[in-house]
Amino acid sequence: MKKFLGVLAVLTAATVNLYAHNQFIYTDTLNVTGKSSVPFKVIFGHPYHGGEDKPIPVGKVKEKTHLAEKVFAVHDGQKIDLTAKVKEGQLKTDKASGRTLDFVIDSELKGAGDWVIIAVPGLTVDDSISYSFNGIVKTVITKEGSKGDDWKKRVADGYYEIIPFTNPSMVNVNSVFKGQLVDKKGNPMKNTDISVNYVNGKLDAGKGTFTGKLQNEKVSMSTYTDDNGYFVLSFPHKGLWSIRGKAFVDREKKYVEDTSLLIEVK
Numbered sequence: 001m002k003k004f005l006g007v008l009a010v011l012t013a014a015t016v017n018l019y020a021h022n023q024f025i026y027t028d029t030l031n032v033t034g035k036s037s038v039p040f041k042v043i044f045g046h047p048y049h050g051g052e053d054k055p056i057p058v059g060k061v062k063e064k065t066h067l068a069e070k071v072f073a074v075h076d077g078q079k080i081d082l083t084a085k086v087k088e089g090q091l092k093t094d095k096a097s098g099r100t101l102d103f104v105i106d107s108e109l110k111g112a113g114d115w116v117i118i119a120v121p122g123l124t125v126d127d128s129i130s131y132s133f134n135g136i137v138k139t140v141i142t143k144e145g146s147k148g149d150d151w152k153k154r155v156a157d158g159y160y161e162i163i164p165f166t167n168p169s170m171v172n173v174n175s176v177f178k179g180q181l182v183d184k185k186g187n188p189m190k191n192t193d194i195s196v197n198y199v200n201g202k203l204d205a206g207k208g209t210f211t212g213k214l215q216n217e218k219v220s221m222s223t224y225t226d227d228n229g230y231f232v233l234s235f236p237h238k239g240l241w242s243i244r245g246k247a248f249v250d251r252e253k254k255y256v257e258d259t260s261l262l263i264e265v266k
Contacts, residue, residue, distance in 0.1 A: 020048075021256075022045065022244050022260060023258070024047070025040055025262055026041045026203060027040045027205050028203070028206075030262070031169055031264070033144050033145075036106060037104055038109060039104050039205045040119075040205065043055060044057070045098065048198050049201075050212055051210055055093065055099075056126050057124070058100055058101050059121055059123075065088070065099065067087070067088070068083060068119055069083075069121070070083055070118075071083045071120070073108060075113065075114070075116075082108070089102030091208050093210045093211065112143050112147060114147065115141050115150075116138065117138065117140070118137070119137050132255045135257050136156055136159045138156065139261065140164075140168045141169060146167050146169070146170065151164065154186055158184055160181070160182065160189075160245060160257065161186075162179050162181055162243060162245055163180045164261065165179060168261060169264055171266065172265065172266055173265050173266065174234055174235070175235075180230050180231075181194065181247070189229045189245070189247060190225055190226065190228070192224060192229070193222065194222065194233075195246065196220065197241065197242050197244070198214075198218075198220065198240075199240040200214050201214060203240075214239065219237075221233065240262060241262070244259070245260070246258050
């Protein structure tokens with residue numbers, strides 16, 4: 001039997017730097033049982049700051065803005081295009097406000113099981129450090145119980161992707177969460193940085209607000225993948241966490257490609 005070589009994450013102090021940047025897709029809960037409409041936001045910033053965060057405008061390059069390149073869901077093996085539903089939104093925190101990309105799933109939420117949600121926001125420039133970021137964001141919502149295996153399959157061909165071994169909507173506090181980071185061709189990425197941010201405040205996707213602070217410590221983690229692209233995490237707090245794989249960095253050109261996965265810890 002092949003030995004699993006994942007590396008357990010280490011809790012680190014939260015500092016504002018390139019590695020702490022986190023672009024992620026957000027909705028208030030990943031268990032959407034009983035809901036007929038679910039709002040989503042693509043957000044960029046440092047969610048472990050809670051309401052003190054200063055969001056980075058998503059899809060803004062110098063003075064120009066754009067909507068997402070691609071947004072889709074996968075349910076029961078079928079791909080559902082959501083790109084036309086994306087619109088410009090805002091996230092207002094206790095300190096500032098920033099541009100988001102918003103969309104709602106409603107008529108697509110028929111039946112039960114899992115929906116894997118993928119968004120490709122396109123290029124974003126953080127003017128404060130003059131770095132360009134380009135990547136994809138991902139989550140999984142579950143309605144009336146998980147069914148099938150869409151949630152653990154590679155669905156974003158041609159992009160970097162985090163593939164979970166536990167359904168992201170069914171993670172327990174202090175339990176072991178395993179994942180794998182793969183490159184654009186689906187090959188495992190070894191010795192690659194993984195950073196994890198706690199959504200450390202009351203974030204309301206419908207209202208577009210992010211306020212307060214839930215925890216004062218253990219709100220950011222980092223680890224790296226092993227030779228097979230695997231990593232292992234354990235989450236100390238209940239709530240929503242964003243896992244980010246920093247797949248490619250060109251420091252000379254100040255360019256980053258990455259991918260993230262939103263999970264909910266119960």
